[in-house]
Amino acid sequence: MEDKSMIESIQTFAARQALAFIERDPEKNFSKLLDWADKFDAGNLYQAQRKAFRQVLEHPESNWYQLLLRVFQLDKGVRETFLENFIINASLIGGTRQQAVRHQENCNVPWAILLDPTSACNLRCTGCWAAEYGHSLNLETDTIDRIIQQGKALGVYMYIYTGGEPLARKADLIQLCETHADCEFLAFTNGTLIDEEFCQEMLRVKNFVPAISLEGFAAANDSRRGAGSFDKALAAMRLLHAHKLPFGVSTCYTSANWQDVTSEKFFDMLIETGALFAWFFHYMPVGSGAVAGLLSAPEQRRAVYERIRGFRQTKPLFTMDFQNDAEYVGGCIAGGRSYLHINAAGDVEPCVFIHYSNVNIHNCSLLDALKSPLFMAYHDGQPFNGNMLRPCPMLENPEKLQAMVKRTGARSTDLQSPECVDSLCGRCRPYAEAWAPVADRLWRETHQT
Numbered sequence: 001m002e003d004k005s006m007i008e009s010i011q012t013f014a015a016r017q018a019l020a021f022i023e024r025d026p027e028k029n030f031s032k033l034l035d036w037a038d039k040f041d042a043g044n045l046y047q048a049q050r051k052a053f054r055q056v057l058e059h060p061e062s063n064w065y066q067l068l069l070r071v072f073q074l075d076k077g078v079r080e081t082f083l084e085n086f087i088i089n090a091s092l093i094g095g096t097r098q099q100a101v102r103h104q105e106n107c108n109v110p111w112a113i114l115l116d117p118t119s120a121c122n123l124r125c126t127g128c129w130a131a132e133y134g135h136s137l138n139l140e141t142d143t144i145d146r147i148i149q150q151g152k153a154l155g156v157y158m159y160i161y162t163g164g165e166p167l168a169r170k171a172d173l174i175q176l177c178e179t180h181a182d183c184e185f186l187a188f189t190n191g192t193l194i195d196e197e198f199c200q201e202m203l204r205v206k207n208f209v210p211a212i213s214l215e216g217f218a219a220a221n222d223s224r225r226g227a228g229s230f231d232k233a234l235a236a237m238r239l240l241h242a243h244k245l246p247f248g249v250s251t252c253y254t255s256a257n258w259q260d261v262t263s264e265k266f267f268d269m270l271i272e273t274g275a276l277f278a279w280f281f282h283y284m285p286v287g288s289g290a291v292a293g294l295l296s297a298p299e300q301r302r303a304v305y306e307r308i309r310g311f312r313q314t315k316p317l318f319t320m321d322f323q324n325d326a327e328y329v330g331g332c333i334a335g336g337r338s339y340l341h342i343n344a345a346g347d348v349e350p351c352v353f354i355h356y357s358n359v360n361i362h363n364c365s366l367l368d369a370l371k372s373p374l375f376m377a378y379h380d381g382q383p384f385n386g387n388m389l390r391p392c393p394m395l396e397n398p399e400k401l402q403a404m405v406k407r408t409g410a411r412s413t414d415l416q417s418p419e420c421v422d423s424l425c426g427r428c429r430p431y432a433e434a435w436a437p438v439a440d441r442l443w444r445e446t447h448q449t
């Protein structure tokens, strides 16, 4: 163990020197970072990523190169911390440690942990699971601290806050950023609590990145989140941009808003306001208030797939389309394969959308949770479908989640109204059946040998 921590210290020192070298002349020296990464990535865990980076550097006119330049316009201290935490800690050192634990324990070990500091929110958005959870649940700061300590021992340096509105506890979150300066923290937020004082705190701790939720333009956003929320979110984005702070946007696409959020106008608005990334989530019909009618029709989902991939070739914005990009991560990433979720009551769930569990973090360790029956069912069952456009054991393969929950005796963790897995999966089945032939055709078209 001592040898291991000495090797990690040497790696960290060497990496810091390399990053400082890049900072002196990013455009010229970036390729040297890749040469350096080749040396540290002994297991070739990130070979494909390095190859992609090299291609970007060879094409300065490309949107990806422009995105890289935008990263180098960020506050220097924040950028340096991000590069160190994300590349060195979360990916190189963390990746190697995760791999070792995976081997040793024969279970999944995640790259990131999502957790809900609170179920409280200052808004009441239609269809948000946080609204269902009531306003009384919080993960104590000590509990979050313990989760992070255990996570780091497993190699996890990425922590992502969901909720509730995480910034309802912004003082505690800043304290955790200070305590764990070697980790990167990201928060899904409605943005309405971001102000000048919080921007100054972000500049001081340097390791906190907000992802602001937007449902489209003003009409769509305010109809779900309340009057004035769009303007407040945009004001927060402009404030972050003015302070050279990194941020992105998260969007849930539905049958109602998919055209807006995948339009060129929407992409351009995000770039103009300074967003560096946009994460697109497919609407999930979870909870008693779920509206199956908001699920996209097959042709709508296919159009989303095509539009987002199209803009990936032209717009300086890093996008992830969570239900359509599974091919890049080998299918479903939940159950600790790349991430897990801990709700505000402490229930350890495989995914932020899968509200079933056997374990609670208040009376088990993170490693115990990874070895719990439902997590092991994920471990043994992944990938859930050979067609990566049908990755989910709930949305596209509902019979799989139904069987796993029943076999493992996992209980519903929906805090407002426990949901029987039969009714949840029954709600997903018509969608899965309609999407399957379209997805299979699209997969064949795009993956012909």
Ligand code: SF4
Binding pocket: 331, 332, 333, 334, 351, 352, 353, 354, 391, 392, 393, 394, 395
């Ligand atoms: S369980 Fe479904 S929604 Fe969650 S990560 Fe897996 S595929 Fe995605």
